[in-house]
Each structure stands twice: as C-alpha cells, then as structure tokens.
Amino acid sequence: MTLNENGRSPGDVLSDLEARHAPDVPTHGGRTWAYVYDSGLPDLDLTMDAARSMYTAVNGLDPTVFSSIVGLENQVVGSVLDLTQAPPDAVGTFTSGGTESCMLAVKAARDARPGIARPNLVAPVTVHAAFVKGCEYFGLDIRLVPVDPVTFRADPEAMAAAMDESTVLVVCSAVSYAHGVCDPVPEIARTSAERGIPCHVDGCIGGWVLGWWRRIGLPVPEWDFAVDGVTSISVDLHKYAYASKGASTLLFRDAELRRASYFASADWPGYAMINTTMQSTKSAGPLAASWAAFEYLGADGYARLAQRTRAATDALVAGLPAIPGLRLLGSPDASLVAVASDDPRVDVFVVADEMRERGWYLQPQFAYVGLPRNLHLTVTAASLDNVEPLLSDLAESVAAARIAPSAEPAPELVEVARSLDPSTLTREEFAGLLAFAGLDPAAVVGGGLPMRMAGVNHLLEVMPPRLRERILAEFIGLLYTPVRD
Ligand SMILES: Cc1ncc(COP(=O)(O)O)c(C=O)c1O
Structure with missing residues (x-):
C-alpha cells in the first residue's frame, strides 16, 4: 500500500509537511504579486485559523x-x-x-x-x-x-x-x-x-x-x-x-x-x-x-487596509514609468496592474524569470488577439512596504532581460507545436513536445518546473487557444500522477 504501515507522531507529520511546503512561493510578506492576499496582520490570520x-x-x-x-x-x-x-x-x-x-x-x-x-x-x-x-x-x-x-x-x-x-x-x-x-x-x-x-x-x-x-x-x-x-x-x-x-x-x-x-x-x-x-x-x-x-477587522480595519492598498497601487503606478522599457496597460481602476514592454529587446516573460530569481512572483499573461503580453501584479495591503524594493529589482530585471539571450522557441519547435491537432493529440506526442522543449516528464512530476519559464511561456503563447488548452490538460494530468507503492 502507498499508505504508511504505521502512523506517525503529530510532530513528525507536521515537520514533514512543513518541509514539503518550503519550496512554495511565500503566501505572506508581500513578495508574491498574484494568487495570494496578505493583510500583513498576523493576528487576523491567527483569529481566522x-x-x-x-x-x-x-x-x-x-x-x-x-x-x-x-x-x-x-x-x-x-x-x-x-x-x-x-x-x-x-x-x-x-x-x-x-x-x-x-x-x-x-x-x-x-x-x-x-x-x-x-x-x-x-x-x-x-x-x-x-x-x-x-x-x-x-x-x-x-x-x-x-x-x-x-x-x-x-x-x-x-x-x-x-x-x-x-x-x-x-x-x-x-x-x-x-x-x-x-x-x-x-x-x-x-x-x-x-x-x-x-x-x-x-x-x-x-x-x-x-x-x-x-x-x-x-x-x-x-x-x-x-x-x-x-x-x-x-x-x-x-x-x-x-x-x-x-x-x-x-x-x-x-x-x-x-x-x-x-x-x-x-x-x-x-x-x-x-x-x-x-x-x-x-x-x-x-x-x-x-x-x-x-468581526476582527470591523469597518475601520477594512478602511485602513483599503487605504494601504491604494497607497501601494499609487506608488507602483507612479514608479513604473521610470523604468525604461516598461509601460502600464490601460489605467487601473482598482489594485490590479498589468505592465507590458515597449522595447522589443525586453521580453516580459524573461523579466518574470529574472524577478523570480530575485525572490518575487509576477504573473505572465499571454498576448491575446491584439492585446499585448504582459505581467500581472495584484497589489495588497502588505505590498505597501515592498513597492520600492520591487521597483528597484524590476529595474534590474528589465536591464538583465535586455541583454539576455532570446527565450523565443526555435522556429522548428514552433512548427512542431503548431502542427499538433488538439482533437487527436496523444500522450506520446505530448511527451515528444516536452522533450523538444527541454523538459523531462519525470523531473516535472518530482520537483515541479524549472525556475526559468520564458521559453515554455512563449511556446504556449504561439499555440492556438484550443491546442493550448489541450496541452495544459495533458500537462496537469502528468503532474497529477498518483504515488503508488
Ligand atoms: C474577476 C474575477 N472573477 C472570477 C475569478 C475567479 O475566482 P476564484 O479563483 O476564486 O475561483 C477571479 C479570480 O481571480 C477574478 O479575478
């Protein structure tokens, strides 16, 4: 059986879980700019727990x-x-x-x-x-x-x-x-x-x-x-x-x-x-x-958090134009910001990878019929103390991306990817595509994905949406390969 023969102590179980959780991007601390919402108030989290x-x-x-x-x-x-x-x-x-x-x-x-x-x-x-x-x-x-x-x-x-x-x-x-x-x-x-x-x-x-x-x-x-x-x-x-x-x-x-x-x-x-x-x-x-x-926050608590979120958004929106090569998309009405590149040498997918290496998570978003590829940032109350360090690392990341080798996939790979038919795609074809993109399926299941994802993001971006959906379904199916004894 996959299940342990004997149970383990609570301390043992929880320290194991903590070790498994360690490689996840942090949910608190204001360095993860998508998926998580950090109030910056530990007592709120304890009360909710x-x-x-x-x-x-x-x-x-x-x-x-x-x-x-x-x-x-x-x-x-x-x-x-x-x-x-x-x-x-x-x-x-x-x-x-x-x-x-x-x-x-x-x-x-x-x-x-x-x-x-x-x-x-x-x-x-x-x-x-x-x-x-x-x-x-x-x-x-x-x-x-x-x-x-x-x-x-x-x-x-x-x-x-x-x-x-x-x-x-x-x-x-x-x-x-x-x-x-x-x-x-x-x-x-x-x-x-x-x-x-x-x-x-x-x-x-x-x-x-x-x-x-x-x-x-x-x-x-x-x-x-x-x-x-x-x-x-x-x-x-x-x-x-x-x-x-x-x-x-x-x-x-x-x-x-x-x-x-x-x-x-x-x-x-x-x-x-x-x-x-x-x-x-x-x-x-x-x-x-x-x-x-x-109950814990009340109206005044939520008003303070909203004020902090606004201050962080304003500081971010004010600071972004000072970074050459980036441009804000649209005029954000709330606390979500999308930033694109206005310099062909600056690939935002590479910028995301550079930021990841500096301990930040920004979310890549694909180009979509006439709308440019960009990076998404969810600003929260806990972002306020992090806007200045984020902008400084973002400026460095853009500079690094400007001189980085191209992450665009080779034309042969694009051709292979585009030739796939989503309605008949086999697991073997998918495995072939992964290998062509330099990803080892066993490594993907065991340890997640490489830190640098720009190449994979570009490859996904060139695929028509139906094919991309099929590839992602195949990929998620691969990730969820059950552990068996
Ligand atoms: C505008 C909008 N609607 C719906 C959703 C879906 O929410 P959930 O991820 O909680 O299912 C999201 C998630 O970000 C969203 O931004």
Whole structure:
C-alpha cells in the first residue's frame, strides 16, 4: 500500500509537511504579486485559523442541524450587500470562491428563463474564464465581444449588438483580472435592462476594494447595485477581504433570481437535498473564518487596509514609468496592474524569470488577439512596504532581460507545436513536445518546473487557444500522477 504501515507522531507529520511546503512561493510578506492576499496582520490570520478549525467539521449542508451557520452567513452576506449599495430586499449566498459564484450566476440566469432552446451569455473577451466554464457546464453559448484595445474596457455598443432574444445574461467586470479596469457598467446595464436581460457584475476581485475606496471617499467608477439594471454581483472574500481561501459571495437584487441558483431534489430515498451552492457536504470553516475576519477587522480595519492598498497601487503606478522599457496597460481602476514592454529587446516573460530569481512572483499573461503580453501584479495591503524594493529589482530585471539571450522557441519547435491537432493529440506526442522543449516528464512530476519559464511561456503563447488548452490538460494530468507503492 502507498499508505504508511504505521502512523506517525503529530510532530513528525507536521515537520514533514512543513518541509514539503518550503519550496512554495511565500503566501505572506508581500513578495508574491498574484494568487495570494496578505493583510500583513498576523493576528487576523491567527483569529481566522482558530475560527476555521472550530468549524472545519461542521457540515454546511444542513443549516437546520448546524443552526449557527445561518446567523454567520446572514451577517457576512448582509455586510457585503451594504458595501455594494444593495436595496433592502437584496439577498445573497456564501460560496466557496469566485468561480462558484460566477457559475451559479450563470445557472440562475439560465433557470430563470426556461424554454429557450439554446440560451446565450454576452460578455467582453476580458471576462473571467469562470463564465466560459459556467457556460460549458450549464449548456449556454458564450458570445465574447472585443474590448477597446487602448482602455481594455468593454464596448457597450458592441455588447448591445451581440444581445438577442436568447440572451439570458449579460456580464461585465468590476474590475477585469487581466487589466484591472472597470467596464462601463451603467451603459451596459441600461441596454440589458431595456431588453429585459439580467446583468451580472463580476466584482470577484475588484468589488471589495472599489466598495471600500468609495466608503473612504475616493472616486471610483459606478459598478454596484446603485446602478439600475444590475441584477447580480459576485464579490470574493478570499481576495481583498483577506479571508481564508474558500470564501466568496453571490448577491442578487431579488430573491426570485437567487432561488434559480439553488438546487433541490426530494426525489430519491435519502435526505431531502436542498443546496444553495454547487457543493453539498461542505466545511463551514471558510464561512466561520470570514465571519471572524469581519468581526476582527470591523469597518475601520477594512478602511485602513483599503487605504494601504491604494497607497501601494499609487506608488507602483507612479514608479513604473521610470523604468525604461516598461509601460502600464490601460489605467487601473482598482489594485490590479498589468505592465507590458515597449522595447522589443525586453521580453516580459524573461523579466518574470529574472524577478523570480530575485525572490518575487509576477504573473505572465499571454498576448491575446491584439492585446499585448504582459505581467500581472495584484497589489495588497502588505505590498505597501515592498513597492520600492520591487521597483528597484524590476529595474534590474528589465536591464538583465535586455541583454539576455532570446527565450523565443526555435522556429522548428514552433512548427512542431503548431502542427499538433488538439482533437487527436496523444500522450506520446505530448511527451515528444516536452522533450523538444527541454523538459523531462519525470523531473516535472518530482520537483515541479524549472525556475526559468520564458521559453515554455512563449511556446504556449504561439499555440492556438484550443491546442493550448489541450496541452495544459495533458500537462496537469502528468503532474497529477498518483504515488503508488
Ligand atoms: C474577476 C474575477 N472573477 C472570477 C475569478 C475567479 O475566482 P476564484 O479563483 O476564486 O475561483 C477571479 C479570480 O481571480 C477574478 O479575478
């Protein structure tokens, strides 16, 4: 058996786990500029850890048995409704994350308009892939509309042109992940309302920050329930509310639309199943941790964190133009920044590798029909003390990238990669591609990827999206090769 013959002591198990965790990029300390959200407040983390462990075995499936979770969820959702200027009758659901919130918004819109043979969803190309996933899972067509190539914001006229009688949901972002900009929500929601189509605003990443910035008196675009025609909003808590992972909210202007997001089945011999989310049995730990974060921080704590995040974003945006070779993409409305290169000798994928070697993680984003490749930076409260060192290492990294050998793949490799057919790709062809790219499959499974990823990123970038998806699925399948005795 793969399982140990005998159990181990808690100390032994945990020190082993700590050693396994050591090579991960740090989740705290402000050097990882994507995926993690650091408040910089250790007591907040300790409070959430204790709350989460108190509730970890509580089953969120049944609020009639574990009745305390009702109060926790109603309080958490109510606070997010307040922040988003929701009317008194608005309601919501606590979910496991942004993707679940977005997918449930898609299901609700579909089920609220039964009888449409092939429903569709209209969104800008910059909408989060969670909506593509929702459409695929729930059988909707997705109509992705190009954005303005300079501002990266949705084009309300093009969005309107894409809507028809089978459109069940229009989506815009506040803000988009890739470029950190807010779509023109009032214009888009007005058109959708005129046509009787619900409009969802994806505030998973930007909603919390925009809400708090507005509350502390900073000018922000109009994006929330104060805009007529906005029918639902998603706001993640495990991002800028600094809650433990597994926490988001999906808010509805009215309870009828929320009902369409639920699933009920009493048509089997077991317990009557009524789920507010996609999971059924679920830990109430993330809900308890979110509640604890809200109680621990309060409005003044969140206002301070939002202020720090703003100061860090401003310092970053002010400092970037001083680095020759880099340019900011668009004009960020929240605390997400995308930076591209304006010097053909500076390859941002190489810059990311150089930064990684200096202990920073910035996230490479591929070029996409007319939108340039870039590096994404998620600014958090803990970033503030790190902006100056980041800018200084970024300047060094850009200088190093300027004189580094090209990371672009050889033309023969590009040709091999492009010749692959995603619908028939075999594991052998994939293994051949890995070998051609200089990656040893056994090493990838055993120790992760090399530190320098620019070559691999370029190779992925030249592939058409369907092929890239297939290659990534093959790659992730390789990574998850089970350990067997
Ligand atoms: C705008 C937006 N929507 C949805 C999501 C999906 O959230 P999650 O990763 O929590 O599933 C993200 C994640 O970054 C996001 O930025």
